Amino acid sequence: MISLALRTFADRWQLFVGTVLAVTAGVAIVHAGMTIILGVEGAVPPSGSTPAEAEAFQQAASGASTLTGMTVMLGAFLTIFVVGSTFNFAVDQRRGDLAILRLGGVTSRQVCRLLLAEALITAVIGAAVGGLLGVALTGVQSRILASLGTFPEELATPVRPAILVLDLVVAGVVCLAGAWGGARRATAISPLDALRRTHDTQRVMTVRRWIVAAVAVALTAVQTYFSATTGGMLIPLLLGLGIVITASVAMSRLSPLLVPAVALVLMPWARRSPVADLAVANLRDAIRRTASCAAPMIVLVSLVMGLQGILDTQTEASATEATQLLDADLVAQGEDLDLEAVDAIDGIALAAPETVVPLAIRLTSGGMTTNGPGTVVAVDPEAFGATHRQRPDSGDVAEFGPDGVVFGPGLDSTMIRGHYDEIALEVDGETVSLREAARMGRPWPGATASISTARSCRPRCSTGRPPFSSSWSPARTPGSSGSGSPRRERRTC
Amino acid sequence: MLHLHDVTRTYQSGSTTLTALDRITLGCQRGSWTAVMGPSGSGKSTLLNCAAGLDSPDTGQVHLDGRDIAGLGDDVLTRMRRTDIGFVFQQFNLVAALTATQNVMLPLRLAGRKDAGAVAVDALSTLGLGSHLDHKPRELSGGQQQRVAIARALATEPSILFADEPTGALDSASAGTVLDVLRELVDERSQTIVMVTHDPAAAARADHVAFLRDGRLVTTLSGADTGRIAATLAELETLR
Numbered sequence: 196m197i198s199l200a201l202r203t204f205a206d207r208w209q210l211f212v213g214t215v216l217a218v219t220a221g222v223a224i225v226h227a228g229m230t231i232i233l234g235v236e237g238a239v240p241p242s243g244s245t246p247a248e249a250e251a252f253q254q255a256a257s258g259a260s261t262l263t264g265m266t267v268m269l270g271a272f273l274t275i276f277v278v279g280s281t282f283n284f285a286v287d288q289r290r291g292d293l294a295i296l297r298l299g300g301v302t303s304r305q306v307c308r309l310l311l312a313e314a315l316i317t318a319v320i321g322a323a324v325g326g327l328l329g330v331a332l333t334g335v336q337s338r339i340l341a342s343l344g345t346f347p348e349e350l351a352t353p354v355r356p357a358i359l360v361l362d363l364v365v366a367g368v369v370c371l372a373g374a375w376g377g378a379r380r381a382t383a384i385s386p387l388d389a390l391r392r393t394h395d396t397q398r399v400m401t402v403r404r405w406i407v408a409a410v411a412v413a414l415t416a417v418q419t420y421f422s423a424t425t426g427g428m429l430i431p432l433l434l435g436l437g438i439v440i441t442a443s444v445a446m447s448r449l450s451p452l453l454v455p456a457v458a459l460v461l462m463p464w465a466r467r468s469p470v471a472d473l474a475v476a477n478l479r480d481a482i483r484r485t486a487s488c489a490a491p492m493i494v495l496v497s498l499v500m501g502l503q504g505i506l507d508t509q510t511e512a513s514a515t516e517a518t519q520l521l522d523a524d525l526v527a528q529g530e531d532l533d534l535e536a537v538d539a540i541d542g543i544a545l546a547a548p549e550t551v552v553p554l555a556i557r558l559t560s561g562g563m564t565t566n567g568p569g570t571v572v573a574v575d576p577e578a579f580g581a582t583h584r585q586r587p588d589s590g591d592v593a594e595f596g597p598d599g600v601v602f603g604p605g606l607d608s609t610m611i612r613g614h615y616d617e618i619a620l621e622v623d624g625e626t627v628s629l630r631e632a633a634r635m636g637r638p639w640p641g642a643t644a645s646i647s648t649a650r651s652c653r654p655r656c657s658t659g660r661p662p663f664s665s666s667w668s669p670a671r672t673p674g675s676s677g678s679g680s681p682r683r684e685r686r687t688c
Numbered sequence: 689m690l691h692l693h694d695v696t697r698t699y700q701s702g703s704t705t706l707t708a709l710d711r712i713t714l715g716c717q718r719g720s721w722t723a724v725m726g727p728s729g730s731g732k733s734t735l736l737n738c739a740a741g742l743d744s745p746d747t748g749q750v751h752l753d754g755r756d757i758a759g760l761g762d763d764v765l766t767r768m769r770r771t772d773i774g775f776v777f778q779q780f781n782l783v784a785a786l787t788a789t790q791n792v793m794l795p796l797r798l799a800g801r802k803d804a805g806a807v808a809v810d811a812l813s814t815l816g817l818g819s820h821l822d823h824k825p826r827e828l829s830g831g832q833q834q835r836v837a838i839a840r841a842l843a844t845e846p847s848i849l850f851a852d853e854p855t856g857a858l859d860s861a862s863a864g865t866v867l868d869v870l871r872e873l874v875d876e877r878s879q880t881i882v883m884v885t886h887d888p889a890a891a892a893r894a895d896h897v898a899f900l901r902d903g904r905l906v907t908t909l910s911g912a913d914t915g916r917i918a919a920t921l922a923e924l925e926t927l928r
């Protein structure tokens with residue numbers, strides 16, 4: 196079957212071009228993504244970095260890893276989908292050829308093995324070209340991430356032999372997974388199909404297709420419900436991605452119904468031109484072929500629009516959260532804001548500074564020490580209590596004072612749980628113990644996660660991307676140690 | 689060699705049941721050439737498909753070399769198509785990706801024959817295609833492609849050869865060549881052939897002609913000439 200697969204591949208290469216391109220792109224995305232993820236994994240800040248610079252380095256690395264992980268996941272999903280659709284299309288187009296083989300004595304299992312062998316050939320070519328493309332893409336992706344501030348510019352991403360092996364594994368898995376459905380369908384091809392003048396009289400909307408579509412629709416509905424009722428940032432983001440994936444799977448499974456329906460809507464306009472009329476007629480007649488062509492486009496557009504929608508929603512939710520949680524008339528954001536000058540303005544009753552610091556809080560419980568989730572925000576305790584409406588789940592904001600810490604808002608019980616034996620913050624080489632004053636919990640969906648400390652001032656921001664530069668210069672802030680203090684953004688309320 | 693006993697085959701078309709074969713009983717002796725003729729829709733191709741094991745009759749028996757093939761599984765029938773049954777079709781049905789030699793070798797290799805290459809070359813050379821061994825089907829004429837198909841069908845020395853309109857897509861010269869080849873196979877190798885055709889001239893080359901109408905066997909002729917065959921066919925067309 197391998198030799199027959201090679202000959203078929205060479206002779207009917209036009210049918211495989213789309214699949215090869217999809218696998219190449221998918222391998223390139225996975226190659227670049229895994230190179231970056233492995234590069235940031237265990238990466239250490241450059242020697243001579245201050246603690247703040249080291250923390251900024253780690254946060255940038257973490258952001259790059261998260262963002263790249265999402266890219267890899269979505270890239271792999273889309274590649275499997277496109278490969279599956281193109282293989283199904285190729286099987287439909289080669290139905291006559293495969294029936295001739297059945298006529299000549301090839302069993303249905305051998306037909307399946309033939310198609311899987313062609314998938315492996317596609318995988319080898321895709322892995323080779325995709326690996327080369329991935330090396331180039333790694334550089335491009337790194338530069339994009341660095342320009343967004345989510346990648347440590349000092350971090351190198353060398354070519355790793357293990358990643359090249361991974362390219363082959365990924366290509367093989369993607370191709371076999373994508374081709375499996377088409378290969379299984381090909382086993383149903385009868386030798387009589389070689390003799391029939393009209394092919395493809397089989398029903399397109401099979402029971403299996405209906406079941407998959409129904410399950411995908413149900414999963415979409417469930418995820419939609421929970422995404423609207425779940426707070427925080429991460430869970431809704433993951434649910435949003437899940438909705439995009441299951442909804443696009445549902446629509447692609449229902450494409451044999453959707454595409455002819457859309458064609459029907461276009462008919463009044465199509466009738467004005469014989470070419471357009473013919474195109475619409477073909478869309479409505481060759482349902483299986485049309486569905487195979489439409490499915491990848493449906494998924495691609497769903498992913499692009501869905502991701503944009505997720506990001507826009509998260510941005511809007513963050514802005515809404517800021518207005519709902521804060522008792523303030525104005526929010527100012529910028530670098531090197533002079534708080535005393537703001538205080539001196541007529542009409543300003545209270546200026547409450549919030550400054551994000553590139554530091555990590557260490558939480559110790561039962562002998563185990565971990566870094567706290569979210570970002571650290573330095574605040575004025577009295578101003579914090581006066582401007583934040585949310586009542587804490589536990590503790591008392593009035594107890595929030597110097598060397599104190601408030602967890603949240605936005606950190607729910609899955610992130611901050613139980614009692615902590617020690618809460619510590621490393622500031623300019625000095626370890627400072629903090630006392631927990633309150634836990635704000637998770638008030639509304641979309642609330643950001645932050646840990647407020649009265650230690651020094653930083654503006655508050657959403658998780659993952661501090662809106663400040665990583666350089667430091669002396670400045671005076673309430674409660675700061677006064678040495679090596681950072682240049683910082685300030686937001687006043 | 690081949691014996692169909694009370695074979696019936698029906699198809700559903702919406703709420704209508706179409707009877708393609710209606711209690712057909714037909715026998716073909718070893719080393720004979722039987723042509724099957726009839727008007728369009730008379731069940732000729734369905735008869736061929738059931739006789740060759742490509743389709744399963746609803747009722748009745750199909751005995752091939754003493755073996756009832758009507759109820760055999762797909763894998764068993766597939767293996768029979770490698771060694772015991774040969775096919776030649778109007779559309780040639782060659783694998784486009786393979787050369788002439790590779791097309792002929794395919795069933796031999798599937799059957800595990802180590803001498804597949806030599807047998808294929810010999811079969812093609814016998815049929816006058818010695819200079820076209822490495823040509824792909826699209827590089828051959830219709831008549832040449834049909835001879836490749838015949839070579840492929842005969843390479844495994846099958847018990848019986850089924851031909852469905854083997855000259856239907858050929859010009860008269862090529863058709864004549866193909867019919868000469870088939871006649872030679874019967875006379876010199878005692879090959880058993882069952883051929884479906886609508887061409888009285890092609891049927892006249894056969895030993896026996898069976899006429900179908902509306903799924904039933906109406907009459908058979910032996911040693912008839914073209915005129916008599918054409919007249920019988922015309923009578924069947926008129927009676928419709």
